[in-house]
Amino acid sequence: MNIDKQIVIKGKTFNVKLDGSGSISTLYGKMNVDRVKERENITYRNWNIQVSKTTFVEEKGNGGRDEVQIMFNLNQDINWFVNKNNCRKEKSVSKDKNSTGTFNTGSEKVEMSRGEVCVLRNNNYSTSMKYEEGINFSFKSLQMPTPYFRELLSKYFSDQDISALEEQFLTHVTKTIITPEMYRVLSEIDTSDRFKEYEGVYSEGKMIELTALVLYGIAYHKTDEIKRLPQPDKSDVERIESLREKIQRSPALEYDAQSVAEELGMSVSKLNRVFRTMYATSLHSYVQEKRLEYAARLLEENDISISEAAIKSGYTNMSHFSKSFFKKYGVLPKDY
Missing domain, CATH: 1.10.10.60 (Homeodomain-like)
Incomplete structure (x- = not known):
């Protein structure tokens, strides 16, 4: 899938195509996107970003897409900002036709430690983050259309439960730690090509499994209350x-x-x-x-x-x- 990303660095705009090897001008550093795994409704990416000078990098919108994004922060403590000025009211999936949900507006600051994962509904929002010079930032991500995310919920939850789940996962950024089970599935997706012609079936199942592990972790564990083991170097x-x-x-x-x-x-x-x-x-x-x-x-x-x-x-x-x-x-x- 060849997706356009519009990125702003020091006032200059770059149109980046994420076809598996997205890049920016070497004058500003590098952005590599590899190990792209795509299924009909879910995309998995591995990101590595390094800038040549400390700077804010802004992503202008999400190419018109309304997606649920799950971001795994692997190696650096980060602060990033989600600008929701273009949020709007929209009808809930509840059978109550008069029910509406109002999504947050303004800018939301997200603090993520190394080893944390977050869920964000990116309804064409703009995001920005400060990247320190010479440091490699490594992330893994899952993206799926918001309607598909809702379809997954509808298979297993009642309308009343779905309304509560949407309030929890789709109105603000939520996060938890990356558990050993999540690390296991991430690694299994990265090496899914070992299943040859069955890779597609295998990787799609693993992406849904990973989504379930993240949602469960957020629903039942508050990040600040989790007993953390010392993080390895x-x-x-x-x-x-x-x-x-x-x-x-x-x-x-x-x-x-x-x-x-x-x-x-x-x-x-x-x-x-x-x-x-x-x-x-x-x-x-x-x-x-x-x-x-x-x-x-x-x-x-x-x-x-x-x-x-x-x-x-x-x-x-x-x-x-x-x-x-x-x-x-x-x-x-x-x-x-």
Whole structure:
């Protein structure tokens, strides 16, 4: 999807097309948009922005689109502003034809710490943020048309509940922390190409799952009341995330903690601590889970023996493989 973005930097306007590699003049820095995953109604993007001089960058509207946007702030504490001067009254989806909702006007300041996610209804609003010189800002995002978001709600909630949910999610910016479950799904979307021709079905399901996790987190957890674990260093986060993607793509490789720690330039205790902090599971457990998932795919998609599927998935002990497979799937490999 080739989407136009109008960005203002120091009074100069740039028309940026987000076709997977959006960019601005190198005079002002760089804006890279990669890993674009698109389904019929949901778009997933990975953003990396770095300016050459500290400046405010303003996005003029949203190209005429009314969208629900979910933004994951990965690596820097930020303040940004949402200008809602063009808000208007509109009818609610409630069956009460006289019901209307009034959306906030004026400018809303949004403070986001590294490791937080927010939900914003961007009804062609203008937004702005101060970018510090030489610092890379990394975000991931989901965008979907507001009518599609409402359609999702209508499948699972009553009209009365929908009205309350719209008041919660569509009238102002809401946020919560990025949980280990959200990090897991983000990483799974990033590596969804491993499912080949089934990538579209897989990634669409994961995008909806991610939306549900974010809405649940906002509904049941207030950011200021959440007990936070110490955040790992940004460089450690990047290395661990790279490791996680490698495991997802090649689960059969050897991932003993000592070798992995040496490869990443950290101690075994630090490796295990950061991995568990980010993903709420141990490195060993995660590797075993991905090996079993890979073995199950091999058995589904290929005419191979159980021993071949086990070996290709990184198992050498058939008894251990069968027991682990049964524990995860409730059936033995031969009956799967």
